[in-house]
Amino acid sequence: MRASLIQIAVDEGESVESRRRRVASLVREQAGADLVVLPELWTTGAFAYEEFGSEAEPLEGPTYEAMAKAASDAGVWLHAGSIPERTTSDSGSAAGAGALYNTSLVFSPTGDLAASYRKIHRFGFDKGEAVLMGAGRELVTVPLPDTTLGVATCYDLRFPELFRGLVDAGAETLVIPAGWPERRRAHWTLLAQARAVENQAFVLACGTAGTHAGVPQAGHSIVVDPWGEVLAEAGADEEILTVEFDPAKVATTREVFPALKDRVLGLQPPRS
Numbered sequence: 417m418r419a420s421l422i423q424i425a426v427d428e429g430e431s432v433e434s435r436r437r438r439v440a441s442l443v444r445e446q447a448g449a450d451l452v453v454l455p456e457l458w459t460t461g462a463f464a465y466e467e468f469g470s471e472a473e474p475l476e477g478p479t480y481e482a483m484a485k486a487a488s489d490a491g492v493w494l495h496a497g498s499i500p501e502r503t504t505s506d507s508g509s510a511a512g513a514g515a516l517y518n519t520s521l522v523f524s525p526t527g528d529l530a531a532s533y534r535k536i537h538r539f540g541f542d543k544g545e546a547v548l549m550g551a552g553r554e555l556v557t558v559p560l561p562d563t564t565l566g567v568a569t570c571y572d573l574r575f576p577e578l579f580r581g582l583v584d585a586g587a588e589t590l591v592i593p594a595g596w597p598e599r600r601r602a603h604w605t606l607l608a609q610a611r612a613v614e615n616q617a618f619v620l621a622c623g624t625a626g627t628h629a630g631v632p633q634a635g636h637s638i639v640v641d642p643w644g645e646v647l648a649e650a651g652a653d654e655e656i657l658t659v660e661f662d663p664a665k666v667a668t669t670r671e672v673f674p675a676l677k678d679r680v681l682g683l684q685p686p687r688s
């Protein structure tokens with residue numbers, strides 16, 4: 417399989433509309449890849465909290481339309497990263513119409529929506545995304561012809577139980593769009609490798625470059641194999657990271673070193 421991770425520079429000098437056009441054309445240039453991955457909240461920037469409300473879109477809004485077309489023009493599976501979604505009355509949100517979510521979109525090579533995922537763990541503790549956006553509750557996997565994707569977003573990377581849930585649901589390739597800050601880059605790399613090793617899965621983690629809302633981004637998108645080997649890693653600036661990998665390596669790794677079969681579930685809590 418060939419995957420291209422587009423590590424977009426999200427800087428304040430570029431409007432959302434022009435970035436959307438630029439990214440659509442970068443996706444089109446990836447014709448020939450099997451899978452293209454974009455970062456988290458690349459229209460606004462993951463830390464541009466003040467723009468979440470003004471730039472929020474319904475699920476089938478301008479970013480959806482541009483990315484569906486780019487996926488079908490290029491004939492690729494496209495994990496289009498995430499958008500600030502504003503729910504409508506028919507969005508199926510427990511919070512009703514007008515709520516915000518950090519929602520990822522995955523398109524098939526015909527431009528149809530294959531899946532959407534609302535980020536479960538919101539970042540910011542008692543501010544930013546954590547108070548402005550609702551939390552998703554559902555794990556999402558996406559069957560592709562040669563592998564099954566398990567999707568998660570940025571801060572989700574810190575929560576191993578989410579990934580175990582995805583593996584239990586059949587995920588073999590974990591795709592993680594992010595807007596990870598430079599100051600915690602060491603955690604990003606370490607956690608991407610840890611999620612790959614513990615789940616014996618490929619990890620495709622695509623971050624942003626540039627600086628927005630005063631937060632320099634880490635870049636360093638990374639692809640890790642099920643043995644924890646780094647297959648490719650980007651630098652700090654905008655870059656397209658292209659990698660070939662063999663999805664069958666998940667099954668062989670799990671067969672040769674069957675640690676997932678040795679899990680012990682339902683342990684008793686300590687007595688005192």
Ligand SMILES: O=C(O)CCC(=O)C(=O)O
Nearest residue numbers: 462539570571595596600
């Ligand atoms: O966990 C981190 O250090 C970064 C998370 C983050 O920036 C996000 O989820 O938007």
